[in-house]
Amino acid sequence: MTLKTTKLRDAITFALVVGATAAAGTGVAFAQDADEQEATTLDRIEVTGSRIKRTDIETSQPVFSLNREEIAAQGLTSVGDVIQNISANGSTLNSTYNNGGNGETRVSLRNLGSNRTLVLVNGRRWVGGTGLGGAVDLNTIPTAAVERIEVLKDGASAIYGSDAIAGVVNVILRQNFEGAEANAYYGQYDKGDGARQAYDFTVGSTGDRWSAMLGVGYVKEDPVMAGDREISAVPVFGSTPGFGGSSTTPDGRFCILGDVQFCQQPNGEYGLFNINPGTPNGYTTYRGSIDNYNFAPDNYLLTPQERVSLFANGSIDITDDIRFRATTQFNQRRSEQLLAAMPVTIIPLFNIGAPAFGPDDTVISADSIYNPFGQDIQWVQRRVTETGGRSYNQDVDTFAFNGGFEGSFDVGDRFFTWDLGYFYGENEQNDTTFGLFQYSKLKNALGPSMIVDGTPTCVTTAGDASTAIDGCVPLNFLGGAGTITPEMLNYVSFVAQDSYGYEQRNYYGSIGGELFDLPGGPLAFSFGVETRKESGYDQPDALINAGDTTGNARTATAGQYSVDEAYLEFAIPVLADVPGAELLEFSVASRYSDYSNFGDTVNSKFGFKWKPISDLLVRGNWAEGFRAPSIGELFQGVSDSFPTLLDPCNSVNFPGLTPEQQARCTSAGVVPGGYNQSNSQIRISTGGNPNLKPEMSESKTLGFVWSPSFIQGFDVSLDWWNIELQDTISGLSGQAIANRCIREGDAQACGLITRAPGGTIIDLLSSGLNIGSGEVEGYDMTMGYRMPETAYGNFNFIWDTSYLAKVEYDVDGDGTRGEVSEGGNLVGEYSDRNNNWRIRSNLAVRWEMGDWGAAWNSRFFSRQDEDCTGFDPVNTALLCSNPDRDVNNEAGRPVDAPENRIPSVTYHDASVYWNAPWNARVTLGVNNLFDKDPPRSASTFANSFDPQYELPGRFLYMKYTQRF
Known part of the structure; x- marks a missing residue:
């Protein structure tokens, strides 16, 4: 047999390697040719979360997907902003971060941190950002090149390796494009500022044995003061x-x-x-x-940004059984704070x-x-x-290349596929x-x-x-x-x-197919090996490196590690087409990873999917996960910060210490009775720790998908999920180190503190340690309904909701979780730029009739409460919604604990489009239609509202698309 002997075989190869979705346009409902219609079907062959090639869309893991048209309906110019709108996303960097930002936009599924969410492009690990923390800057992915986004809401280290603890975001790029297309976009706030403009052009062609595509894009986003x-x-x-x-x-x-x-x-x-x-x-x-x-x-x-991108891909059939594919892209970002x-x-x-x-x-x-x-x-x-x-x-330049061979062969009546490839990604940044x-x-x-x-x-x-x-x-x-x-x-x-840099090299190969038949169908497998090397550096200015500056000093960072990995995955169909089991299938996978810096680790997963009837799918998963320490965590040079620290040995706190604790103060040089701490900002030196081990996790999901046959076009999924973290990397705060030294007698903590004569803390060293743990738990519900055609047009509804039930952390290894909230559960509790919404929910409604269409998107954020202590009485009354709140301390005595409620907020976005007879589309839209102000926060650093909320004002935009 050859690659071209059956339509199914072409379908599998195309869908799994190309990863393209249907209409090769910006969500424009133009007439599609036969190849594009076939691609629409083939898009459902592979879902993020498995390397096994199959024709069934449903896996045991929950996956949420946004196609190009749904992305375009949001009226945004950054793929990062689109992903941040996903209901499962938490708090992380975006362009609203001015003080503390660096122009990056990241994703943090389950609010577990951007370094615990794996980002793929075309199913391959994307190069890390120049921050050296391992997290991906989504702005390095050209917006104009994106075809769809798939979000796996489950741990997947057994399939993809490190970082896939909270989930996986897979950005699929456009491929096999036929024709030409140009897009122009312009928008700004109704206040007259914050203008955004975007332009892109894509051209492509395909033949019997080849395909080629080239695209360019430009995006400019102006600031708001x-x-x-x-x-x-x-x-x-x-x-x-x-x-x-x-x-x-x-x-x-x-x-x-x-x-x-x-x-x-x-x-x-x-x-x-x-x-x-x-x-x-x-x-x-x-x-x-x-x-x-x-x-x-x-x-x-x-903050402002300007991005220029160039992307291209092509393929050629060397023989009927072997194909060569290559994708390359370049993106330049210029940004400012x-x-x-x-x-x-x-x-x-x-x-x-x-x-x-x-x-x-x-x-x-x-x-x-x-x-x-x-x-x-x-x-x-x-x-x-x-x-x-x-x-x-x-000034950030990102270059990526992914190329390799793929093919198929037969052994008896069994069909197998294989691939061998190489990925290279590089970020270079000059500040x-x-x-x-x-x-x-x-x-x-x-x-x-x-x-x-x-x-x-x-x-x-x-x-x-x-x-x-x-x-x-x-x-x-x-x-x-x-x-x-x-x-x-x-x-x-x-x-x-x-100057900063990050480089990733990855060689990979895999083979998969069907081994033998079971009662429920053929047992399928995928086996692969990978070897990856990552390196990064941070070269500060010579004066900053020497500490001769009014800014924060830091020394140079440079380091690298390599990893060799192998994985094996099985899909085991046990039953099919029998009473009580239209389908019963198990999936198992395991990955062995051998790192040059900390050694090896094995992570496995087990899942099942069961259809008791054709309308209902029950699914569940258990998975081990890990996150390898990043270049920065391992090798970061020493840098300075000046956080607030109330020394236990100062004259205010000294009288409340036990005699033993007071003796620790005086033995460190503190004057009897404590010293007068007139400044609460203490120098903290932070740096890397080359002895770090990986963070470990265990995740579980259980849920169902119901697609009732008596309601055509309707389906609903509900999934429970739970993630437990162990050995998380945490840098103790200066306050925690001082408390551990004096209050707990921790000699290691005392060794990190330097005091001047009299007792003043003049330096304190903090580096990461594998001391933390945590647990998060919640539910996801996604409901979709594509109504049958009506006299008033076609309607489509998608309602995606995340419900957070538990958030508990022990960041300093003392065995206590959730210390800033009552009962240990942080759900609904807000702290500086750290949101724990109980509910995030998105509702998308789309309508089409003839040449007209419209979209309405609603985004809901539930209320939160924030600690409101530390203000004087007058400002406590002004800033805190509950200024007189009391709670009982450990001794059972009431103490002041004022609190501020951050109310819930719902944003509404709307757009309307018209398909012109000259093969064009004109779109008009407005985000934050009802001019909803962000909810005020009393504790957000450098602002009075959290960066995850919208800026005040309506954002108006227009988009023109022309196909040739």
Whole structure:
């Protein structure tokens, strides 16, 4: 037999290798030729989650699919945004992340983290992002090239290997396209900002023994400024004026460290002072939040991107039994984040700044020509708005190639298929950051200075021109906002140039077919081997690597690992066409993985599907899973952060410690009674751990699919799922390390803390450990109904809902889960950019009649509650929906526990299209039709609503499609 002897054989080969869906257009209902109609049928031959080639669409695992037309109906320009709208997705990066974002868009099924969701393209593992965390940046996949998206809502490490703990997203690209097609898209918010435009062109042709396709695409997404929306125009919307603002202001906040008083003003009075050139003394007393700086309007609310893509594929039949296929693509992303101007903070007492500087090393010198007070100023906080802000720019190039041979052969009357291939993927990223400062030059520019030949000159010794510092320009930090000149900035600032890279090479081969007949049909198998090598690097700017910067310092990262794998999968049909068992089939699979860094692991799965009657399918699965530690987790260089940490040994907490705990403080150098911790932001150094082991998981699903024969076109599926995690990689927070050391006597934790004389924490090291665990559980329901044709046209309904029943985590290995919520279950509990919606639900309605069509999509997010402690009484009353809430502590005593309710929200999107007689389509649409504002949050970092919600405002768009 040959590849072309039967229609079924062609169907199987085409569907499984090409992975193409029906209409080769952007969801346009044009007349299709015979090949396209056949492709529509063949799309149902293989479903993500199995390597076995079969003609039955139904497997034992739940899979949700979006075709090209359903994708287009959402009116979005990023495949990442489309995937983030899936009901099973949780919280992760997107373009609404400005402070903390990097231009990437990721997916996090079950809210287990983007590194626990495997992303495939055409059934093959996609190259990881340059963040070195192992997660895929969905923006590296060209939007115009996507044919459909399949989402496996189950663990699949036995089939695909690492990362497939929460599920698998398989993006299928367009192939076997015949003809030509052009698309043009433009949209913007009704506020007049946030414009998006997209253009693409695809051309392809097929012959008897070959096919070829080429496509190009361009997408540009403009920003939205935070100041242009009421909810984001202040740091904390709904609070008192100045609350949440920065104490580091454009005029500056300063103090002189006195011999008697800790912090004093130039006249000797106690307290910090602000520069105020309009007053007789040139300064005023700092008045707390009243004088804080509103940095919010200087930030992006929606970050900009520009993407250019090129994609191509082709195939040729070498013989009737052997075919060569190749797919290649290139995508370039340019993106930016814009933050308020850099706050220069020099508080030597707490060692905030470059660690090389001693307590008295960097000051505004009494001998500076710009210091009118004649005293050294040691405490310096000045936001340098003269720079125009901190601009972080990414230029990312992604290249991927997948090529190989496939074929078939017969042994007796048994038919087998095989493939051998190679995948190469590479991400290269160059970052440019503006608005940073070099600490060593700040030291020079703030030090002694004098006028030499009419020119302001920095000197190392006051009054001695012979000690002039070459190139240094004295810096005026005490003149108020706007007094720093371009010449001053040019000396103390620098443009950071960072580079990142990630590379993946994968060789694979498989063979499969049917071995022998069982009572329910032939026993089918798939056996495959793979070898993969992944490597990555992070090369920071030399000044950042050396720590000589006002930004967070970090050292270089570089590392790699390799893995050899083999898998075996069986489909075992036990019964068919007997009473009580129209079908009973079991599936088993196992994968052996041998990693170069931690050794080997074996992960298996077992599933079943049973049709007691033809209308009902019952299905279930048990699967082991794992996630190998990423390049960053293994080899990341040391970097700095400054989180909030309340030291158990400070003077407030010290009296509440036991004598044994107090002794641990004093033995570490803390003064008796505890020290005065005036600053809650402590330096934390984080880095990689090459001794990490893989995370492990166990997932279970059980559900049914009902397709009643008496309701044509209707089906409903309901699945229960449960995922347990063990040995999760978690970096202990600085607070957890300090508590473990002092409160629990953990010597290993104490060894991570460095204290200055007197007890102040000046450094703390944190790296990942396999110490965590967790469990999530819920239900998925998907209901579809394609109504019979009516006099009013054709109607199609899809309702997809995820219900979350349990979320429990133990992130620090102390055996306690869900510490931030009562009862340990985090369902319905919100914390900073971490959503645990009980219900996420999407309803899509489509209508077609003649040349007209329309779509209506609704997206529902259930309410959540967030912890609302830490505010003063006035703002607690303003920001918290339940400010007087109490809970009982471990001793049974009531303690204040104010809470804020984040209400539920439903977004509605609508579009209408017309098929023109010249083989074109015109689409008009509006997302967030009813202008629903996002629900306010009191705890979301750098914003007053979570990035997973829509920006305020309607988004209007138009799309034109032309086929040739």
